Amino acid sequence: MSGPRWLVAVAFALAxxxxxxxxxxxxxxxxxxxxxHRSGATPDKYMIETFGSGVAWIDYDNDGFPDLxxxxxxxxxxxxxxxxxxxxxxxxxxxxxGVADNGGGAHAYKTGVAVGDFDNDGFLxxxxxxxxxxxxxxxxxxxxxxxxxxxxGVASGPTEWxxxxxxxxxxxxxxxxxxxxxxVDFRFDDNPYCGLRKDGYRMYCHPTQFDGTADRLFHxxxxxxxxxxxxxxxxxxxxxxxLGVTFCDFDRDGNTDIYxxxxxxxxxxxHxxxxxxxxxxxxxxxxxxxxxxxxxxGMGTDCADVDGNGYPDLFVTNFSEELDALFLNHGDxxxxxxxxxxxxxxxxxxxxxxxRLFDVDNDGDLDIxxxxxxxxxxxxxxxxxxxxEQKDLLYENIGGGRFKDVSSQSGPxxxxxxxxxxxxxxDFDNDGxxxxxxxxxxQRPVLLRNTGAHSGNWIMIRAKGKKSNSFGLGATxxxxxxxxxxxxxxxxxxxxxxxxxxxxxxxxxxxxxxNRIEIRWPSGTQQVLTNVAVNQILVVEEP
Amino acid sequence: xxxxxFACILLGGIAxxxxxxxxxxxxxxxxxxxxxxxEHLDQDVRDLKEILAADPRSVEAHTxxxxxxxxxxxxxxxxxxxxxxxxxxxxxxSLVPVRLYLARVYLDLGRAARAKEELETALTQAPGNPQxxxxxxxxxxxxxxPSRAVEVLQQTLKAxxxxxxxxxxxxxxxxxxxxxxxxxxxxxxxxxSSPPVSDPYLTLGTLYLNTGRAAEAIQTLNQGVHIDPRGLxxxxxxxxxxxxxxxxDKAEAQLALAAPKDGAAPAMSAYQYQQVELDLNLERGFVxxxxxxxxxxxxxxxxxxxMDPNNEQATRGLAEVNRKKKAGGGK
Numbered sequence: 001m002s003g004p005r006w007l008v009a010v011a012f013a014l015a016x017x018x019x020x021x022x023x024x025x026x027x028x029x030x031x032x033x034x035x036x037h038r039s040g041a042t043p044d045k046y047m048i049e050t051f052g053s054g055v056a057w058i059d060y061d062n063d064g065f066p067d068l069x070x071x072x073x074x075x076x077x078x079x080x081x082x083x084x085x086x087x088x089x090x091x092x093x094x095x096x097x098g099v100a101d102n103g104g105g106a107h108a109y110k111t112g113v114a115v116g117d118f119d120n121d122g123f124l125x126x127x128x129x130x131x132x133x134x135x136x137x138x139x140x141x142x143x144x145x146x147x148x149x150x151x152x153g154v155a156s157g158p159t160e161w162x163x164x165x166x167x168x169x170x171x172x173x174x175x176x177x178x179x180x181x182x183x184v185d186f187r188f189d190d191n192p193y194c195g196l197r198k199d200g201y202r203m204y205c206h207p208t209q210f211d212g213t214a215d216r217l218f219h220x221x222x223x224x225x226x227x228x229x230x231x232x233x234x235x236x237x238x239x240x241x242x243l244g245v246t247f248c249d250f251d252r253d254g255n256t257d258i259y260x261x262x263x264x265x266x267x268x269x270x271h272x273x274x275x276x277x278x279x280x281x282x283x284x285x286x287x288x289x290x291x292x293x294x295x296x297x298g299m300g301t302d303c304a305d306v307d308g309n310g311y312p313d314l315f316v317t318n319f320s321e322e323l324d325a326l327f328l329n330h331g332d333x334x335x336x337x338x339x340x341x342x343x344x345x346x347x348x349x350x351x352x353x354x355x356r357l358f359d360v361d362n363d364g365d366l367d368i369x370x371x372x373x374x375x376x377x378x379x380x381x382x383x384x385x386x387x388x389e390q391k392d393l394l395y396e397n398i399g400g401g402r403f404k405d406v407s408s409q410s411g412p413x414x415x416x417x418x419x420x421x422x423x424x425x426x427d428f429d430n431d432g433x434x435x436x437x438x439x440x441x442x443q444r445p446v447l448l449r450n451t452g453a454h455s456g457n458w459i460m461i462r463a464k465g466k467k468s469n470s471f472g473l474g475a476t477x478x479x480x481x482x483x484x485x486x487x488x489x490x491x492x493x494x495x496x497x498x499x500x501x502x503x504x505x506x507x508x509x510x511x512x513x514x515n516r517i518e519i520r521w522p523s524g525t526q527q528v529l530t531n532v533a534v535n536q537i538l539v540v541e542e543p
Numbered sequence: 544x545x546x547x548x549f550a551c552i553l554l555g556g557i558a559x560x561x562x563x564x565x566x567x568x569x570x571x572x573x574x575x576x577x578x579x580x581x582e583h584l585d586q587d588v589r590d591l592k593e594i595l596a597a598d599p600r601s602v603e604a605h606t607x608x609x610x611x612x613x614x615x616x617x618x619x620x621x622x623x624x625x626x627x628x629x630x631x632x633x634x635x636x637s638l639v640p641v642r643l644y645l646a647r648v649y650l651d652l653g654r655a656a657r658a659k660e661e662l663e664t665a666l667t668q669a670p671g672n673p674q675x676x677x678x679x680x681x682x683x684x685x686x687x688x689p690s691r692a693v694e695v696l697q698q699t700l701k702a703x704x705x706x707x708x709x710x711x712x713x714x715x716x717x718x719x720x721x722x723x724x725x726x727x728x729x730x731x732x733x734x735x736s737s738p739p740v741s742d743p744y745l746t747l748g749t750l751y752l753n754t755g756r757a758a759e760a761i762q763t764l765n766q767g768v769h770i771d772p773r774g775l776x777x778x779x780x781x782x783x784x785x786x787x788x789x790x791x792d793k794a795e796a797q798l799a800l801a802a803p804k805d806g807a808a809p810a811m812s813a814y815q816y817q818q819v820e821l822d823l824n825l826e827r828g829f830v831x832x833x834x835x836x837x838x839x840x841x842x843x844x845x846x847x848x849x850m851d852p853n854n855e856q857a858t859r860g861l862a863e864v865n866r867k868k869k870a871g872g873g874k
Contacts, residue, residue, distance in 0.1 A: 190656070196817055196850060208622035208652060212629070238633055239626030264619050265626040284596035293588050295623045 021396065022361050022455065023411040024436065024448040031447050032089050033068070033082055039442040040074025040109065041377070043202065045194070047186055048131055048161065049073070050204050050375045051243075052353070052421025052441040054112040054497025057428070058124050059084075060097070060139055064462075064537070066426040066501050068437060069099070070445060071113050071128060078102045079110065079128065084428060099145050101128050101135050107188050108133040112422075112497030116167025116176045118152075119224055120470045124502065127154070127178060129162035134180065138224075153226050154178060154218050161186055161213070164245045164300075166493030168256050169469050169522050170233075171276055175220035176469045179235075179493075181242030181260055184210035195382075203376050207264045207297070212241040215260060219276075234270070234278045241265055246494045248303035248312035249476065250285075250329060254524070256474045259287070261298030261316050287314055287327050287335045296322045300423070300496030304357040305329075306366045307401045310487045317352025317370050317496070320386055324352050324370060328401060343395070343403040344368075350390045351375065354423025354496040358434050359507030360394065362456035364483050368395040368403060371420025371438045389417035392438065413448050426501030432458040432535055434505055439498075457508040457534040463490055466542040467523035471502050474522040481511035508534050566594055570603050577610055587611050605631035606641050613648055624648050639669045646678050655685035673699050677709035684712065689719035707736050711743050718750070726750065734763065741771035749780050752787065760784040775801045779822045786830050794830050798823065821850050828860045832867075840864050 041049045053071035060067050065084040072079050078100040082090035094100050101110060110130040118125050123139035134156040137145035149155050156162055161183040167176040184207055195203030214236035218226035230236035235258065244261035251257070255272035262268065266288035270278035282288035290296050297319035303312040311329040318324055324347035327335035339347075350372035360367040372390035379386045394410050395403035407414050422439035429435070433452035439445045459479070463472025475490045492502045508514065514532040521527065521542050532538065573590055576583045591608040594601055609627035612620040628645040632638060642665040649658035659682040665675050676699040684692035696713040699706060714729035730747040744767030751760035764781040767774060782797035801823050828843035841864045847857035 192653075198850065198852060206618060206622075208618055208625075209654070211657070212626060237630060239629045241622075264622040266623065280599050281596075283592050283599060289592070293585070293592060295619065297619075 021394075021406040021409040021453075022433070023451045023453050024394075024413045025411060025451055026413040026416075026446050027088065027449045028444065028447045030088060031082075032091070033445065033447060034092070035070045035072075035080045035082070036444050037070070037439060037442055038072055038074040038077040040077070041442065044191060045202050045204050046188060046191055047184075047204050047207075047210070048109045048111075050377065050441060051111065051163075051183075052373075052419070052497070053110055053439055054164070054354075054422035054495075054499070055424050055437050055439045055445060056113040056115050056126070056499035057424050057426035057437070057492075057501040058115045058126065058499070059502075060124055060126075060145075061143060062123065065430060066428050066503075068428075068447075069113060069115075069126060070439065071110050071422070071497070072102075073109055073111075073441075075104065075106055075108045076102055077110075088429060093143065097143060097145055098147075099126060099128075099137050101130075101133075101137075104130070104133040107131060111162065112164050113499055114165040114167055114178070115492060115499040115502065116178075116473060117470045118167060118176045118178070118220060120175065120465075122470055124471070127165055127167070127180075129156075129165050129180060129497070131161045131186075132156055132158040134160075134162050134165075148224070152224060153228070154180075156180070156216075159185070159187055162216075163243050164493075164495075164497050166245055166247060166499070167469075167473060168247045168258075168491075168493065169220075169474055170217075170256055170258075170272055170278075171219070172255075172522055172524070173220075173222065174465070174467055174469055174523065175222045176473060177220045177229075178216075178218040178226060179245055179247075179258060180216040180218070181245045182213040182215050182240070183243060183263070184241050185213050186210050195378075200378060201381055203378060203382070207241055210241075212237075212239050212262070212265060214238045215240055215242050215245075229276070233276060234280070235268075237268060237280065239265055240268060242268075243299050244301040244316070244496050246301045246303045246314075247474070247491055248314075248489055249474075250303070250312055251333060252311065252331075252476075254520070256522075259301055259303060259314060261301040262295070263297045263299065264295060266295045267298050267301075267316065281333070285333060285335050286337070290322070290325070291337050296325065298325075299351075299353045300355040300370075300494075302355055302357045302494035303491075304366050304489070305487055306357060306368075306397060308365065308484065308486070310485075312489065313357075315355060315357055315368060317347075317355045320349055320351040320374060323348050324355075326368075326403075338401060342401055343398075343405070346405045346407075347393060349386070350393065352393075353421045354438065354498055356423060356425045356436075356495055356500060358425050358505065359458075360434060360450065361396065361454065362432065362452075362458045362507030362509065363397075364456065364481075364486065364507050364509035364511075365397040365399065367397050369393070369423065369425075369436060370395075371418070371423045373419035373421060373441065387417065389419050391415060391417055392420060411451075413446065416446075418443060418446070421496060422498040423495050424498040424500045427460065427503075427505060430460075430537060432460070455507075456510055457512070459506050459508060459514060459532065459534055460537045461490070461504040461506070461517075462502075462537060462539045463504070463519070463521075464539060464541045465521060465523070467525060468521040468542055472519075472521060472540075472542070473502070476520040477504055477506075478516075478518040478520075479506050479508075479514055480516040480518075481508055481514050483509045483511045503537070566598070566601070566604075569594065570607065573607055577607060577614065581614065584611055584615055588615075600634050602631045602634050602638065602641075605634070606638075606644070609641075609644060609648075613644070613651075621648055621652055637668060639665045639672070639675070642668075643674060643678065646675075646682070650678065650681060650685065653685070655682045658682045659686065671702060673703040673706050673709065676702075677706055677712055680709065680716065681712040684716045684719055689716045692716035693720065707733055707738050711738075711746075714743075714746065718746075723750070723754070727754070734766070739770065741767040741774050741777060744770070745774065745777050745780065748777075748784070752780060752784050757784050757787040761788070772800075775819050776822065779819070779826050782826050782830065786826070786833060789833075791830060791834055794826075798827055798830065817850055821847055821854070824850075825854070825857055825860070828857065828864075832860060832864060835867075837864050837868050841868075 057066040112129040194205035219229040258270040314327040419441040433450035612624035646658040680696035699709040717726035748764035778801035785794035831840035844861040
């Protein structure tokens, strides 16, 4: 080959070379997951029809492989629990497990799901949210569950529209408490007409048409029952229109704080005062509004340290024509929104819902994934540049507080338009690469396997609390390797209506050994492990 | 309408809310700003949030922030306005003026049932309060109970004959009852008191126009435009009045003032603005038809029918365009 032609060929080959991004492959069919979401959509455009339902990773039988629980939508439709067969396939065990949750009446729409071991028996329980129909399922430890909602005292009001929820131990008594985000005061008998009065143009209403409702905090009494502590704790703000919730210790004072993403009103950051009460510090912290001081339509949220300064940052997905928001935590009680300069501009047009900050390529920093989908099914009639179905987004952390949109380079599975809502992350095949499940309104979910191309080393920690709650939720884990130091928290509560794997996964890049792991348990106990091997699932018991 | 009632409420209510204010001076400055320097709204919002950062339970800051968001007036911020008022009421449920503001926002959003709930609660705390009663009357009217509205508003005016707000609502309620002459009489009394907001001028001007009193309509609507030069409906009705008098150049000039400016089209196409957009195109159609510009007239009527396929005026207008085209007239 002559010189110039050779150079051209090399240039072409470089252009065609695989990039460094990971690849996601849709393995839903191979996994034999045949769940289909039913939205219950009607011409009446009841708002709840378009908000979708969540999904949870829950290793309900403690076999070391995360199983899947899908929440359905329409009244009468069945949720589904799929057992992970360890070979890439799943088996529907809903009927045996008794978690279909298909009762509750004509308006019992189901929405979200939380996972935690509220009775510390070593088995993960389920809390399913909905419209007037929240259900707490106690895991009996034998593959079956029992509805203990009434006995536990966590039932919702008949018109209470609960969305995201999560378990955490806010008072360090070793028992998991329950936070439930509530959306708006919607009544089926007072459903306004919104949109043009023309065939096909009726649209789902703007949330401004409805009042917000207070979120709920249930304190775990340690005897299988809960007490509604919302008002006493100071989190019952009726202004809220909560859709997403996440927990982190934002100021590293040892107490878990709460962040709530609200739709069209400001978001809440509840600082845990350490005495059973919380103070909303969103105004002071600068995480309630956009940089212009305007509220956005918050949907999903997650918190974790994306810039490596040791303090958890905040990420919130927002409405279309609003940037998804990345707030960097400066560690002094103040956050700075950096969405634009961080490289998240491509999130402007899509409407973001489920999200997770996780190390998709095991390179030692946290990346961002977002599933998108508009809420107005006929939005194209009003804004031709928008669509109901949208593509997911994957942002790779490229360091320095900056991200790169690698969605188009991460496999055809991310090039599919869907009405994305729930998103949950787990390493379902225990190969060290984090996989993703996404739910869509009125459609099948997708299980996206991370093929791990070019991935680094990793460790996964399954915490076993003794004085602390049994799965160590809220523990702070500091990992030191030759490549640096990462501070993370065990927290499965993030995204939208969904619950992630309860094990902590940490990407380690090229590090061959972990020099030191320090765990601060919720009980206050400190534990240090040294010279820990990489690429393993490490079970750590609280001393 | 909104600004009119709001101004009345502000004058009467805010002083009481602020009486026990912490950070009093700063809040006083913002309060003065809010009512006199609308160009400072963004700064006021920032300042109020700073105050709330220091004191998240400041009823006054929540209230003023609600007022600021209400004044900015976009739909998203109306939700935030409600949220701020509700936070203030959560801290102190006895604040009657805040409940009044909240009811006002609900009415702006067409949520009359919720407005009525708030007003009834407030009236248990301040029985006979004319401001509350007049908004209650308007709520009843919006809930399609015009007789009950008239009853409440007449009761209000008995207690306070000078209430411009109650009289304005009474005019609207009488109109809903089909008592047009009585309505005009009440609205004329409102306009004679020179209220500083444009809604009464628009309502009365439109009524004059509908009763064939084009000259009075032009005069009244021009008074409204003087108060609110950006009032789109005022310009559209004024165009209609000029067209009625055959003053087509003036009519087109008014329509140009009502038309969305470059880059504003998407917002104008949003469903919240559908009535304005529809009225604009309907009037444009009639002006063009009268000028013999049949293609432009046809296009305008078609736009109306795209938004409202059953619109009788546009259907008739388009039929007239087609008839004239067949007859070979126009261009």
